[in-house]
Every structure is written in C-alpha cells, then in structure tokens.
Amino acid sequence: MTQQQANDAQAIAEACAEVLWRNDPASKKLGMAIEKIAPGYAELSMTIADDMVNGHGICHGGFMFTLADSTFAFACNTYDQNCVAQHCTISYLAPAFTDDKLYATGREVSKHGRNGIYDITIVNQKDDKIVEFRGFSRTIAGTLISKDNNT
C-alpha cells in the first residue's frame, strides 16, 4: 500500500488497522475479528471459548477487557500516528458465558492535543450490554503506515 492509495481518512484508517492487525498475535490468539474500521472508530467481535471462563462459571473479566482494549487500540490508531493506552476503566454490567459472541464498538469521545478519550461498549449476540469501557490514549512518536513501508 502506498501513501497515494491512503489518500483519504478512511483509507488511512484501514491501512493502520491492517498494520496493527498483522503485528497483533494476542488478539488473533483469542479469536477476535475486525468487523469495521473508520477514523476514530472500530468494531471487533470475539466468541467466548471454554478456557475463558473463571471460577464463577462466567467469562473471566480479563478477556472481556482484552476485547475492549483491542477495540480501543484499533479505534485510536486510525490516524497513522502511534497511540498507546495510558489509563482505562471498565464496568461489568452483565455476565457473559461460554459460546456467547461478543461485539465491541469503540468511538472517539474527545481528542485534544496528544490526549484522546474513547468509549467502548460490548454487547452479546442478544444485544444485551455486557461491558462499558472508557480508554484514555496518548499519542507517541512514530507512525504506522510509513513504518510498515520501511520494513
């Protein structure tokens, strides 16, 4: 992919997601899939596997967090500027169980200088809200697409 092809915001967002995804074995390992990417926006899905449930028989909060956190990463890294998580809050609204399919949507709430705020909502296959997550990002040095060209 060249800079010419990435000539509008949507193309840049998709190119960033492609680079990020290629270098993200963790999200792949958990079976995540990218559903949609747009500038400041991302949708990911994940099905809860047998080994993701905890001692209370429900999905371990860590895996729901990881889905939200990946969605956050894809949403804030859509401008070809490296962006990392600084601080996140997660609230568990309802439990999720084995074989549930979770859909996480992440949208930009604010972007001021190098600081961004993103809200991620996770629902299950019945559209029940499972998780509300708020992530605080910080832009750091470096780009995604250009870096990819150099390697």
Add this chain to the structure above:
Amino acid sequence: MTQQQANDAQAIAEACAEVLWRNDPASKKLGMAIEKIAPGYAELSMTIADDMVNGHGICHGGFMFTLADSTFAFACNTYDQNCVAQHCTISYLAPAFTDDKLYATGREVSKHGRNGIYDITIVNQKDDKIVEFRGFSRTIAGTLISKDNNT
C-alpha cells in the same frame, strides 16, 4: 478440607484460593502462579509469553489487566463469601516485554458492607512498577468452601 481445619482467617483464605484456582482455567492457561494468599491479600506471578505481545512490540494491556484482575479476584475472595468485580481502573506506567516476569500484589483498601476496594500493583523482575490497578468489588450470594463441600 473441613470447616474445622479452616478455623482461622488464614486457613479460610487459603481454602478459598484453592477452590477458586481449581475452577480457573483462564489464569492457568496464561501461566499464572499464586505466590501468597492472606485475608484481603494476594500475590500472583506471570511470565510474558511470545504470543502476549501486541502491535507495538510490548505486552498487550489485556494480559497485564488479566493478571491484575485475577489477583484482585483472589484477594477479595478470601472470606468465604462470593465476591465479583464491578468496576476496575488500570494505569500503565511502563511497558513490559517478552520473557519479563511480572509480580502482582493485591491489598484491601476498604471494605464497607458489600462494597470493597482493592489496589493491585504489578512490578517486573527488576522491581520496576508496570501497572497500578484499582478494583471495586461487590459481595454476592453464596460461599466458596461450603459450595465446594457440596460438590
């Protein structure tokens, strides 16, 4: 283990951890180990595997969260009363890399009625602080040890 053996707080805490651990394939899958348990307190460790790193070449925040979240669960479930996470905040202080060994210590900050607050700190093998996590728990119906006896 009988109720008689679990006649003091430390014994109850350890018995709870044993039950919780037996039913927690998620924490085992990620290679976590329990280092210490006491009433309102837990220490867990985890070594960062190759497939836990993200697109920026550093450990995916989700796995550090999962270590903190498990430590939180072990710390708040030491009174033989089922306790679940309601809300958590995590702050990333420094990155962690492949093969780093992470140590998470969780301590009780407050416990009022059914609400508890627990602070979890993660350091690496060089004792550098990696993560500060604050978890908000809520006691729900049911016990751990008795439930275990019934099964």
Add this chain to the structure above:
Amino acid sequence: MTQQQANDAQAIAEACAEVLWRNDPASKKLGMAIEKIAPGYAELSMTIADDMVNGHGICHGGFMFTLADSTFAFACNTYDQNCVAQHCTISYLAPAFTDDKLYATGREVSKHGRNGIYDITIVNQKDDKIVEFRGFSRTIAGTLISKDNNT
C-alpha cells in the same frame, strides 16, 4: 404537584428535579441553573466566579466536578427513585477561566437493576470541551415526589 399531574415520564422527571433543586443549597450557592430535564437526562449551567480559580489561575477542578456531579444527580434522579453516586471519574480536557459560562449535559449510558452509568460533558461558551465525567449510580430506598408530598 399531584401524582396525577406526574402521569408521564417527562412530568415525573421534572417533578423530581423540582424536589431535588428545592433541597440543594450547594448547587444554588455556586450559581448553577437547570437548563433542561428529561428522563435520564439533565443540562445545567454555571458561570465561573472570581473565587473559583485556583493557584494556577484556572478554575479549581473541584467546582467543575461539582457542576458535573450535580448534573449527574439530576439526570439519574428522574424516575422518582432515590439514586446516589457510588463512584465517579473526571478528566480535564482544557482549562476554564473566570467569567467562562460552563454548560454540562448528562445522559444515561446504561441502567441495569440498581446500577446506572451516566456520561456528563462540560463545554464552555465557545463550545470547547472542558470536562468528560462518568458517574456510577446506585438506586437506594425511597422516592422523591412522594416524600415531598409527606412533608
């Protein structure tokens, strides 16, 4: 005001706000005004007075928090069921100065059982975002309108 008049959600929301406002000298003292009330929704405004600025010459975070917190209280107390704040997070996006007029809008993000999540955004007179606030509420015993009738 009778129960008959409060026969739809909007009327109940407004009646609750009226009761809440009558018993809220703190918000009045700071010069707040209610701009709009609807079920799960509230808008309040406040002008920054001389004595609200801090040592850095900008509005003390506490007063911006108080505006957000009051907006949160008005938004979650619109169902004639007493609701209190359990936990709040606030992020400062830009400073506010003496004589700035702040507008806070609060909307319901989720409501599950006795737990609610509300997002409050504060902007200034130039529509610059100043604060993002997320409040976690819990329904407690008691009502607002009925209680008012009894006194």
Add this chain to the structure above:
Amino acid sequence: MTQQQANDAQAIAEACAEVLWRNDPASKKLGMAIEKIAPGYAELSMTIADDMVNGHGICHGGFMFTLADSTFAFACNTYDQNCVAQHCTISYLAPAFTDDKLYATGREVSKHGRNGIYDITIVNQKDDKIVEFRGFSRTIAGTLISKDNNT
C-alpha cells in the same frame, strides 16, 4: 524565602505549599486548613458547613471531591515543578453530615517521568472512611518557588 533556605526536600515542599495556598481562594473559601506537608504528601482538613449538604441531606459529593482534589494538588506540587490534575476517580464509602470534620491524607503511589498517581483518603472525626480518591497528575512547564520570587 530564598533558595538557600529551601535546601532540602522538606523545605521545598513547604515552600511550594505556601505559594500554592496564597493563590488558592477556593480552598480557603471552603474553610480548608493545611495540616501537614512533606515531599509527595499532604494532609488537609475541612468542616462541613450548612450550605454544603445536598438534596439527600448529606454533604454534596462535589465538596468532598474538592477537599480530595486540593489535597491531591498540594501533594503533587511539592517538588517545585508545576503539576496539574489530568484525571481523577472518587468513590463514596459513607456519607458525611453537617459539622463533621473531614481529614484528607494524600500520598504518592507512583511517579514516572511526567506522570504521577496519588491516593487520597478522607476520614471523619470518628476515623470512619468517607472517600477513596485516586488522582493522575502531569508535570507541566514552570516552577512554584522561583515564580514566586519573580513577582
């Protein structure tokens, strides 16, 4: 106060607090008093006045937040480097009432580069925990003592 007098960390911390206090009409207006200052540490007190109670007959969360926030500001501004709040979380553990005397203690949890984390606990005159607050600070350009000398 000269730089010579401020030749150790404690002296610098106290000098910073003095400058901060002189420029903080908001904290004074609410009747706060500084009880103790040390590097990365502050203790403040405040008595709840009649006009600080809210519609539920208990102290408005905003005033407890403001006490915690001021304590946070005094604790993080003890190194003669300007430091501002970026993000804060507050949890209400128990209500406070008119004439209660609140004591807030703030301590440094971590300090990495320009980012700091401070935990503030508020207790009442009976040593009941009322609030747990966690503040995230960021160092910005400028100093406190030198600035004071220049004016």
